[in-house]
Amino acid sequence: MISAKIKKIFEEARKEALKQKVQANLSYHSEKSHLMRIGNNSVSLNTSENLTRLDISVTIGRKQGTHTQMGEISSAKYIIDALKIAIDKANNSLDLDFTPLKEIVEENFVQTDQFDKKLEDLDPAFKMEAYKKIIETVGQQYNYSGSWSSGSTEHFFMTTENENSAYHLVTDQLFNIVLKHPDKKWELSSTQTGWKKSDFKAAKTIKEFQKLLPVYENHKGFKVKTCKYTVVLGSAAIAEVMEMALWTGFYGRTYEEKRAWTSKNKAGDKILGSNITLMDDPSNPDTFRFSFDMSGKKRKKFVLCKDGKLKNIMYDSQTAAMYKKKPTGHNIGGTSIVLATGKGEGDKSLLKAVKDMGTVLYIPALHYINLPNASKGIFTGSSRFNAVLIKNGKIVSPIFSSRITDNFQSVFGNVKVISSESVSFNGSNTYGRRSPVAISVPSYMVCEKVKITDCADSF
Amino acid sequence: MNEKMRKTILENISRSVVKKAEYVDARLVTEDYSESVFLYDGNLEANDTTFENGIGVRTLYNGAWGFAATSDLSKIKECFELSFKNAKTASELVNISITMGKKQKGFTASYESPAKQDPFKVSLKEKIEFLKDIDSNLKEDWIFKRYISATFQKKNQYFFNSEGTEIDRKLTDVFATMMVMGLDNEGQMQRRSHELFTKGDGTRGWELLVDPKLFTSHTVRIKEELAELLKAESLKHGKRSVILLPGQGWLQVHETIGHPLELDRILGYELSFAGGSFVNLDSFGKLKYGSDKLNVSAYGGFPNSPGSFGFDDDGSPERDYLMIDKGLLVNCLTSRAMINEANERAGRKIFKDIGGASRATAFYRAPIDRMTNVNILPGNDGKLKDIIASTEDGIVVDNPTSWSIGSNREHFHFGCEIAWEVKNGKKIRVLKNPTYQGHTTEFYNSLTAVGDKSTWVVGQVDSCGKGEPNQVMELGHGVPVLKFDNVITGERK
Numbered sequence: 001m002i003s004a005k006i007k008k009i010f011e012e013a014r015k016e017a018l019k020q021k022v023q024a025n026l027s028y029h030s031e032k033s034h035l036m037r038i039g040n041n042s043v044s045l046n047t048s049e050n051l052t053r054l055d056i057s058v059t060i061g062r063k064q065g066t067h068t069q070m071g072e073i074s075s076a077k078y079i080i081d082a083l084k085i086a087i088d089k090a091n092n093s094l095d096l097d098f099t100p101l102k103e104i105v106e107e108n109f110v111q112t113d114q115f116d117k118k119l120e121d122l123d124p125a126f127k128m129e130a131y132k133k134i135i136e137t138v139g140q141q142y143n144y145s146g147s148w149s150s151g152s153t154e155h156f157f158m159t160t161e162n163e164n165s166a167y168h169l170v171t172d173q174l175f176n177i178v179l180k181h182p183d184k185k186w187e188l189s190s191t192q193t194g195w196k197k198s199d200f201k202a203a204k205t206i207k208e209f210q211k212l213l214p215v216y217e218n219h220k221g222f223k224v225k226t227c228k229y230t231v232v233l234g235s236a237a238i239a240e241v242m243e244m245a246l247w248t249g250f251y252g253r254t255y256e257e258k259r260a261w262t263s264k265n266k267a268g269d270k271i272l273g274s275n276i277t278l279m280d281d282p283s284n285p286d287t288f289r290f291s292f293d294m295s296g297k298k299r300k301k302f303v304l305c306k307d308g309k310l311k312n313i314m315y316d317s318q319t320a321a322m323y324k325k326k327p328t329g330h331n332i333g334g335t336s337i338v339l340a341t342g343k344g345e346g347d348k349s350l351l352k353a354v355k356d357m358g359t360v361l362y363i364p365a366l367h368y369i370n371l372p373n374a375s376k377g378i379f380t381g382s383s384r385f386n387a388v389l390i391k392n393g394k395i396v397s398p399i400f401s402s403r404i405t406d407n408f409q410s411v412f413g414n415v416k417v418i419s420s421e422s423v424s425f426n427g428s429n430t431y432g433r434r435s436p437v438a439i440s441v442p443s444y445m446v447c448e449k450v451k452i453t454d455c456a457d458s459f
Numbered sequence: 460m461n462e463k464m465r466k467t468i469l470e471n472i473s474r475s476v477v478k479k480a481e482y483v484d485a486r487l488v489t490e491d492y493s494e495s496v497f498l499y500d501g502n503l504e505a506n507d508t509t510f511e512n513g514i515g516v517r518t519l520y521n522g523a524w525g526f527a528a529t530s531d532l533s534k535i536k537e538c539f540e541l542s543f544k545n546a547k548t549a550s551e552l553v554n555i556s557i558t559m560g561k562k563q564k565g566f567t568a569s570y571e572s573p574a575k576q577d578p579f580k581v582s583l584k585e586k587i588e589f590l591k592d593i594d595s596n597l598k599e600d601w602i603f604k605r606y607i608s609a610t611f612q613k614k615n616q617y618f619f620n621s622e623g624t625e626i627d628r629k630l631t632d633v634f635a636t637m638m639v640m641g642l643d644n645e646g647q648m649q650r651r652s653h654e655l656f657t658k659g660d661g662t663r664g665w666e667l668l669v670d671p672k673l674f675t676s677h678t679v680r681i682k683e684e685l686a687e688l689l690k691a692e693s694l695k696h697g698k699r700s701v702i703l704l705p706g707q708g709w710l711q712v713h714e715t716i717g718h719p720l721e722l723d724r725i726l727g728y729e730l731s732f733a734g735g736s737f738v739n740l741d742s743f744g745k746l747k748y749g750s751d752k753l754n755v756s757a758y759g760g761f762p763n764s765p766g767s768f769g770f771d772d773d774g775s776p777e778r779d780y781l782m783i784d785k786g787l788l789v790n791c792l793t794s795r796a797m798i799n800e801a802n803e804r805a806g807r808k809i810f811k812d813i814g815g816a817s818r819a820t821a822f823y824r825a826p827i828d829r830m831t832n833v834n835i836l837p838g839n840d841g842k843l844k845d846i847i848a849s850t851e852d853g854i855v856v857d858n859p860t861s862w863s864i865g866s867n868r869e870h871f872h873f874g875c876e877i878a879w880e881v882k883n884g885k886k887i888r889v890l891k892n893p894t895y896q897g898h899t900t901e902f903y904n905s906l907t908a909v910g911d912k913s914t915w916v917v918g919q920v921d922s923c924g925k926g927e928p929n930q931v932m933e934l935g936h937g938v939p940v941l942k943f944d945n946v947i948t949g950e951r952k
């Protein structure tokens with residue numbers, strides 16, 4: 001629960017906002033963050049950040065203003081002064097040409113089911129020891145770098161529309177290590193994620209590296225031709241491409257403004273392959289779960305694409321007000337995107353799954369994806385870690401940095417096999433404030449006729 | 460900053476030194492304001508201010524960095540202690556010891572961005588009126604969406620280190636963009652935009668934004684160009700010359716010269732996130748990065764840019780020097796600790812002076828090697844029209860829509876807003892959806908024309924992301940018109 005002191009201060013500020021006859025959303029965000037970076041087999045940075053932010057948004061009729069302030073919220077005066085800034089901004093603003101929706105916290109939310117005190121208080125020495133163990137076990141002849149972010153996020157808010165408040169406390173961690181051969185230059189990577197300290201196991205990463213190393217050590221890099229290949233996308237690549245497809249295909253704002261690759265479609269239209277089902281499911285344990293959005297709306301399972309057919313578009317309250325639609329609980333705050341698994345065998349049998357497919361590229365992750373033409377669903381990105389060429393179910397060699405430039409409709413329209421195992425992909429970034437988000441995706445997908453448009457002479 | 464605060468910081472630095480810290484610095488940010496206003500189709504969709512203050516402390520102990528930051532200024536002592544503890548833990552896993560090199564003589568200095576009118580003293584009403592004016596000039600029945608945004612930043616920062624250096628800095632930045640969008644003959648969105656730029660001189664307060672040459676006068680041009688785009692055909696796949704206007708040239712330089720020439724990246728400290736670099740320590744003095752026409756400087760010595768800031772976050776002064784000299788790689792973007800490590804690892808003194816490129820985006824982030832201003836120096840191939848006149852088959856492109864780069868920055872793929880087709884020395888028509896791709900050194904070695912000083916402008920960047928935890932940085936790129944030959948353009952069917 002939020003401390004009684006903060007709650008009382010917020011209630012006083014709410015009273016003040018009501019007295020001033022403004023609609024206000026008052027929000028508290030506090031993070032305890034720790035991050036360890038590894039570079040050249042050393043800890044290159046060990047950083048702790050304790051930061052508290054106050055966000056206030058004010059609506060007066062059709063005018064709005066927002067103000068954010070970092071610092072300790074020590075008194076009602078502190079927050080009322082900030083409220084005055086936001087009121088002043090709203091008063092001096094312009095009338096919007098639509099009426100903003102009132103933000104109502106639908107019930108008293110208290111969500112703490114993904115909080116682990118042990119992870120919040122994790123001693124940085126634990127991380128240092130784990131990296132040390134991995135480096136010593138896998139071999140000090142390689143160059144290691146990595147980062148391991150962990151911490152807690154406490155979020156509390158209320159609005160002037162009722163007495164309710166929403167509280168969310170979550171811990172999260174994202175561990176990453178990159179192994180680079182100092183001469184041959186190839187890179188392997190291992191990632192682990194979760195909300196509990198015990199979600200991390202050094203042995204898991206050691207095993208992953210030990211499995212891949214012989215392939216890389218014993219085979220030269222392969223320069224891929226620029227043509228169409230059958231490509232097995234690994235979980236990170238699926239998640240990265242799917243996040244782009246979501247952002248440019250399933251958000252109300254881009255859809256309504258005809259900038260989406262789905263803009264010409266309506267509910268029921270076939271947009272992807274009939275084996276693709278995509279939803280936002282706040283009950284999925286692979287994700288960081290939020291039972292409410294930042295406007296106070298309760299979130300529930302929300303199907304975006306069912307068997308390849310467009311079902312629903314996500315509307316935040318502003319877009320909903322603008323286009324006279326119903327908000328769907330998608331004001332910023334963690335979504336829980338789930339791409340349904342299929343009938344293919346699990347990760348362990350990936351090679352078996354592609355045995356009769358001849359030459360296949362396995363691309364587990366894509367680096368730096370962007371959208372040369374969002375309206376057409378065209379994306380581009382290049383292979384990096386752990387990417388290999390497979391022939392008749394056998395790994396033949398690692399591949400050089402290869403670029404895929406293709407479109408969502410085709411890549412997710414020609415999926416031959418989908419793994420029956422799901423993987424949690426932690427999509428949290430460390431830009432700005434702590435805000436954990438994860439997506440659940442199949443551990444691999446075999447996609448046919450994927451366009452490879454460039455290949456470097458190196459990894 | 461009050462004297463009591465200063466004393467507290469200095470006492471804590473001394474306490475860490477007594478505990479055998481090799482080096483300590485603290486950055487106290489007393490105010491870090493930002494304001495953004497954003498008009499979308501006439502609606503003021505962003506009307507935000509942010510205020511941050513706090514302290515960040517960096518401690519070097521036994522060859523390892525520890526860092527801690529807090530927004531609670533009543534906990535300065537605890538912050539120093541946590542930073543020290545973090546360094547001590549880090550020092551348990553050290554393969555290459557970090558060092559700040561020879562102890563430097565402490566000094567006192569200050570820096571203030573050249574600015575006449577503090578943008579935070581201009582009323583919100585005046586800012587909105589300014590945007591509305593532009594908006595009314597952009598408005599047309601056939602234009603689907605209009606976008607104008609302005610961001611203002613002001614930061615007061617005090618730097619202290621254990622060598623006795625104290626620097627106070629007041630930084631001001633103004634960024635602005637305008638854009639028009641429309642649906643083309645295939646029902647797809649096309650856009651044309653213009654970003655506030657400088658010529659490197661002048662001042663960077665509110666007056667920068669209201670200078671018509673730099674911003675407001677571009678409304679007519681972007682509308683006309685959008686109108687042509689809406690009826691244009693798509694660029695077809697093929698090899699041809701590509702002429703980059705500075706609106707695209709800055710991104711080319713940013714992604715394929717700036718980032719690969721960050722020394723921490725070259726040394727492998729960014730591998731797990733941003734990636735590495737195809738450049739290694741052997742490349743300096745040997746690698747022919749580009750043709751003889753390619754001359755690239757760091758900082759550049761011009762005052763009016765977000766990449767001109769006086770002193771970096773190690774307390775080193777900004778320095779103007781060449782990184783690429785007539786195509787040859789000779790230097791890169793460096794900070795104090797990284798040049799020591801690089802010289803030691805190379806076994807020779809590649810880097811003689813500190814580059815002054817150690818930067819942190821906020822008090823709660825530790826500094827890393829960043830771009831300052833990374834610039835291509837003007838050439839002597841005349842103006843844009845002269846470069847077009849000497850082109851047989853090519854395209855002129857402007858403003859990025861998409862950028863994707865290999866993890867070692869060895870290859871790239873860019874999409875632009877607009878292309879003008881050039882045939883036999885003449886611009887003949889507009890083409891939409893232009894893209895081009897290449898391999899970095901091959902591409903720069905095909906640089907065949909560099910525009911003169913009149914074509915050179917400073918692009919302002921407010922969104923360069925790097926590091927973990929991630930830091931979004933402001934910087935600049937002075938770039939002339941550039942022409943490259945035999946470039947793969949468009950997408951294969």
Ligand SMILES: [Zn+2]
Pocket residue numbers: 713718922923924
């Ligand atoms: Zn950048």
